[in-house]
Amino acid sequence: MESYASESEYLNALAARAVLPMGFQCAVRELAFHPRERVGAQPMRMNLSLLLLDRETRDFGGVFTRNLFPGAPVIIGRARLERPTIRGVLANNRISNVCTSRGVDDALGLLERLGGLTGARGDDFFCASTGIIGWELPAREMREALPSLVGGLSVSSILPMARAIMTTDAFPKVRAAAAGKGRIVGVAKGAGMIEPNMATLLCFLCTDVAVPRERLREDLAWCVERTLNRLSIDGDQSTSDTAILLSSGLKGPADPEEFRAALLEVLAGLAFDIVRNAEGIGHAIRVRVERALDEATALGVARAVVNSPLVKTAVFGNDPNVGRIVSAIGDYMGNAGGMLATGRTIVRMGGEEIFSEGCFRLDADKELRLCEYLRGRAMDTKRVPWPQHDRTVDIEITLDGASPGVEILGSDLSYDYVRENADYRS
C-alpha cells in the first residue's frame, strides 16, 4: 500500500519519478495581472509552463473534451493533430480562455511569439489553459513573460510543471513507468469539475520510447478511455480537458504491449491521484459493476452511484447509509428504461454484503463494521498537502448479465468541496 507520512516524503517520491525522458526540457514562470472582468481587484497570479522537445516530432497525439463550448486551446489543439510535427506545449493556469472574442487569436499570438523565441514554428505548439471560464487571457502580460520562461528551460525534471499547472489541487501529480529502454513520464492537474471525458483536467505525457504516430494515438485513446474517462468528481466535464502525449523517440522502440501497459499504468496512477485530490475530499470511492447487460449500463450504474450527492455525503460522514446506494441503482435503471433483475442484484461495501435477493442485509454489528471501514478510509487533503494513503471505499455491484466488470473512481462530497467552489474565483 502506498502512503506518505509527510509532504517531503511525497515530494521525494515525485522527484524520482519526475526526471524528464531524453529529449525534453521544461520551464515555468509566474506572472501577475489585473483581470478586466473585476473592478479594483487585487492582482491575480498565473503560472506559465512550457514543455519543449529538443527537436520537433511526428509522433504525438491528443485527446480533448467533448464539451460543445470548448476553450480556445482545445479548438487549436484539435487542428494541431493534423500537423506533420509538434515541438511542445504552452500551458497556463488561472484562466481557461473559453469563448471570448479574442481567445483564439490571443492564444495563436502567444504561440507565434513562443516559436520565435525557441527557433520553432508557432504552429508546432499545443497550448492548454485551465481556470476561470469566460474571462479573457491577460495576453499582454503573458507575452511579456515568454522570454524569461524560455530562458528558464531545464532538462532535469517535470516536477515544476506539475506544480505550475495546479489550480485548486492540493499537491502535484507525477507518474512514470519504464518501457523498453525508455520511460513515460506524465503530469496532471485536476481537482473539482472532473467527469468522464476528463473535465478540467490537463495531462501532459512525454516519452523517449519511439512509437509511430498512429499507434501512439491508438494507445493514448485506449488508455485514456480506461483511466481518465472513468473518474468522476462532480459529474461536470469541462470546456478545456486535454491530454497530450509527445514522443522524442530517442531511446528506440519498445514492445508494443509493454508500451501500452506502461502508458496505462501512468494514466491510471494520474487518474487515482486526481481523485485522491478531489476538492475537499474525505474519501476516494471506487465503484465496481460486474455482470451488467452491457458496458454502457455498467458504466451508467457506476457513475450514478459515484455521482449521487446522497451517497457522497453519507460516505463523507462515515455513515454507512447503504440504502442510498441501492436507491441510486434503481433510480438510474428506472430512468434509463433498463431491465434489472432486482432479486439477483448484489451490493457490497468493503466486502460486506448489504443487499441480495431483493432485500437489505443489515444488522447492528454490520453497521458498526461499516462505520469503522469508512473511518479507516478517510483522508484530509485540506489539512495536509499530500495524499496520505491510497485506500478507497469500495462499492461492488453485481447484476445479472454477462458484461465484464468496470470501475469508476470518485470522491465523497464535503464541506470543503462547497467552500472551495462557492467562491472559486476570489
Place this chain on the structure above:
Amino acid sequence: MESYASESEYLNALAARAVLPMGFQCAVRELAFHPRERVGAQPMRMNLSLLLLDRETRDFGGVFTRNLFPGAPVIIGRARLERPTIRGVLANNRISNVCTSRGVDDALGLLERLGGLTGARGDDFFCASTGIIGWELPAREMREALPSLVGGLSVSSILPMARAIMTTDAFPKVRAAAAGKGRIVGVAKGAGMIEPNMATLLCFLCTDVAVPRERLREDLAWCVERTLNRLSIDGDQSTSDTAILLSSGLKGPADPEEFRAALLEVLAGLAFDIVRNAEGIGHAIRVRVERALDEATALGVARAVVNSPLVKTAVFGNDPNVGRIVSAIGDYMGNAGGMLATGRTIVRMGGEEIFSEGCFRLDADKELRLCEYLRGRAMDTKRVPWPQHDRTVDIEITLDGASPGVEILGSDLSYDYVRENADYRS
C-alpha cells in the same frame, strides 16, 4: 410577491389553506421505537398520519416513482390503483420500508388492522413511508399506535398531517385552490433527494369536487409531469415517491378545465415549496430553456444546469461564476451527442445577458450587478423555519430550435446540505 416575516405569519397562512374539503378527516400520532439495525441507540421517533374519507370513493389516482427498487408502499399502491374503491392513506416518516424481507407483509398487516378500526376493508387503503432506506418498519409499535391514531380523527385541518410527514423539511407545506363549488387541498414533504419523478416526495391531495376516476388520473399525471417532475434538488429519485389524489365528490362537478388549472396551481405551489425547503438551501434556482430542438433536449439541458454541483456551489456563494453554466450546457449536449448552434445560444442570469454569439458578455459592472442579484435572492431556512420569500435565481437559456420553453426548479448546494446528509440517520 409572497414573503413572510415570521413563522406564525406563515403558519397562519397555512392554517387558512389547510381546511379539509368536505368528506375528509385526518389524524396524526407520534410513537417511539428502537431500530433493530443499530445497537444501543436512543429510541427514534416516528409520526403516523391518516387521511380518511367518510366513505369509500371510486375516484382516486396515484403516481409513483420509477425507481426499480420501490418501497413496499409503492408496490402496494400500484396494485391498489386497480381496486374499485379507496378509503384513505396511512403514512409514516422516519423509515421508508424499502426492500426488507417483511416489508410488504408488515404494511399489509397494518392496513388490515386499520381497516378493522375504521370499519373499512384493509384493501381500501394506500400506505406511504419516507425516511431511511433499508431498515425495517417497527411494525409492532406502529400497530399498537393505530387505535389512538384513529381515535384522534378530526375534520378540521390537514395541517397536522403536513407536519407529521416531514423528515428534514424545515416547514410544513400546504397549498389549496378552489374549483367549482369545491376545493383542492394538498400537502407534501420532501427536502433533499428530490429529482424529476418525485424522489422521496410524498404528496397527498384531496378534493370534494366530483371528478370521474379516469379524468382524475389523467389530470393528476398531466399536472405532476409539469410540476413535481420538473424539480431537482440533488438528482436522486427515491424508492418511495408517491402522489395520491382522492375525491369525495361531495361538492359536485366543476368545469374540467377549471379543475385541472386548480390542480396545477396546487401542485406547482407544492413543488415550489419543496424547492424553497431543499436541504440547507441558500437559493432557489429556476432554469428556463427556450427553443430547444425538442422537449427532451430542453429538459436535459435545464436539468444539467440545475444539477451541476459547480453551478450550485457558485450560486450558494453569491458568486456569478457564469462560465460554469455555459460549460454545463456544452457538457450535456456534447455527451448527449446533440447538435448545438453555439453561436446562437444565449444565456441570461437575472435578465443580464452573459453569453451570446459564441462569446461571454462579461465586464466588471455586470459582475457587481450579478453579485447583488444573487445576494438579493438568498434565503436561509436553517436559520428560520419558514420560507422567507419566493424569489428565485433565474437562468434563461435560448437555443436555436422551435420547442416551447420548459422550466426546471432546483436549489443551490450549501454546507448545510452536506451537514444534513452526512449523518442523516443520527
